[in-house]
Amino acid sequence: MTHVKPKFAMYWAASCGGCEIAVLNTHEKILDVDANFDVVFWPVAMDAKYKDVEAMEDGSILLTLFNGGIRNDENEHIAKLLRQKSKILVAFGSCACEGCIPGLANLSPVGEIVHTAFNTISTDNPHEIYPRTSYDVPEGELHIPKLEKTLRPLDHVVDVDYFMPGCPPESHQIAAVLDLVIDVLHGRATLPPKGSTIGVGNSTVCDECPRARNVKAIKEFKRIQDIAPADPDLCLLEQGIPCNGPATCSGCNARCPQAGAQCIGCYGPAQGVTDYGARLITAFASVIDAKEPEEIDRILDGIPDPTGQMYRFSLPASPLKANREAFKAK
Ligand code: SF4
Ligand code: SF4
Numbered sequence: 060m061t062h063v064k065p066k067f068a069m070y071w072a073a074s075c076g077g078c079e080i081a082v083l084n085t086h087e088k089i090l091d092v093d094a095n096f097d098v099v100f101w102p103v104a105m106d107a108k109y110k111d112v113e114a115m116e117d118g119s120i121l122l123t124l125f126n127g128g129i130r131n132d133e134n135e136h137i138a139k140l141l142r143q144k145s146k147i148l149v150a151f152g153s154c155a156c157e158g159c160i161p162g163l164a165n166l167s168p169v170g171e172i173v174h175t176a177f178n179t180i181s182t183d184n185p186h187e188i189y190p191r192t193s194y195d196v197p198e199g200e201l202h203i204p205k206l207e208k209t210l211r212p213l214d215h216v217v218d219v220d221y222f223m224p225g226c227p228p229e230s231h232q233i234a235a236v237l238d239l240v241i242d243v244l245h246g247r248a249t250l251p252p253k254g255s256t257i258g259v260g261n262s263t264v265c266d267e268c269p270r271a272r273n274v275k276a277i278k279e280f281k282r283i284q285d286i287a288p289a290d291p292d293l294c295l296l297e298q299g300i301p302c303n304g305p306a307t308c309s310g311c312n313a314r315c316p317q318a319g320a321q322c323i324g325c326y327g328p329a330q331g332v333t334d335y336g337a338r339l340i341t342a343f344a345s346v347i348d349a350k351e352p353e354e355i356d357r358i359l360d361g362i363p364d365p366t367g368q369m370y371r372f373s374l375p376a377s378p379l380k381a382n383r384e385a386f387k388a389k
């Protein structure tokens with residue numbers, strides 16, 4: 060009798076493709092995926108059509124890793140389709156979990172985004188011709204996906220079983236999650252509670268960071284290139300470099316501070332953090348050496364890129380979600 064393997068799918072919506080590369084970076088672990096799963100849908104790796112997925116029975120895909128945010132009506136359609144067809148749907152990577160870099164486009168109305176994309180110095184478009192969502196050709200009507208007003212994380216559109224953050228998730232974390240699912244398949248483990256964040260640690264990047272912390276008194280924030288060379292052993296935040304470690308979920312082994320760069324928060328909010336930016340500004344305020352509100356404001360105003368610092372990865376998932384003008388756009 061032929062053993063029927065459980066089905067596996069992976070999809071990218073509004074993303075850069077880095078999460079797909081991170082899966083390939085698990086090297087021979089990919090062979091375990093092939094050995095344990097029937098890969099039925101993975102557009103970046105194999106040819107498959109949406110109609111093939113539509114023809115599957117509901118719930119017939121055991122595991123879907125969905126990366127990318129929801130930026131257009133095609134993303135939304137496939138998110139709903141894969142939700143319907145999958146038993147376990149994982150928001151895989153920062154874009155699906157929080158919106159990530161593509162979510163920074165929520166700072167602009169969609170019309171401005173399109174105008175910029177098709178009217179830059181590198182775009183030869185003298186008649187200002189823009190893409191249309193449908194177009195008649197002799198063979199019939201062509202459709203291209205329609206951009207939505209804002210980018211949304213996956214769980215703002217469909218029910219999500221697990222969240223796996225990271226931009227992209229570290230390959231050792233992906234491998235550990237794949238091992239867990241395979242162990243569950245073989246009855247050697249059980250899944251964590253629905254809604255859990257998986258493939259992460261349970262503290263902050265600071266807790267994984269080997270840099271020494273002692274003096275909590277900074278008078279100004281600076282860009283890392285402005286204080287070169289930074290002390291290689293001392294906490295970067297204590298050297299005045301805005302480092303996001305205190306608000307960021309552990310799980311990456313503090314890769315960036317260990318390499319001499321500040322954490323920018325790609326592993327998402329630490330557990331229990333509702334608003335990443337608010338937690339971060341609280342952490343920054345705690346290391347400032349000032350008592351007067353004006354002086355505190357002056358020091359915080361010195362953060363080089365406040366929006367990027369606080370919401371580079373999490374704007375669409377934050378309570379702010381988007382610029383007001385982006386919501387109002389037609
Ligand atoms: S703030 Fe940054 S450099 Fe300092 S301990 Fe935390 S992660 Fe390390
Ligand atoms: S240190 Fe921060 S930016 Fe670097 S990999 Fe870890 S979470 Fe991402």
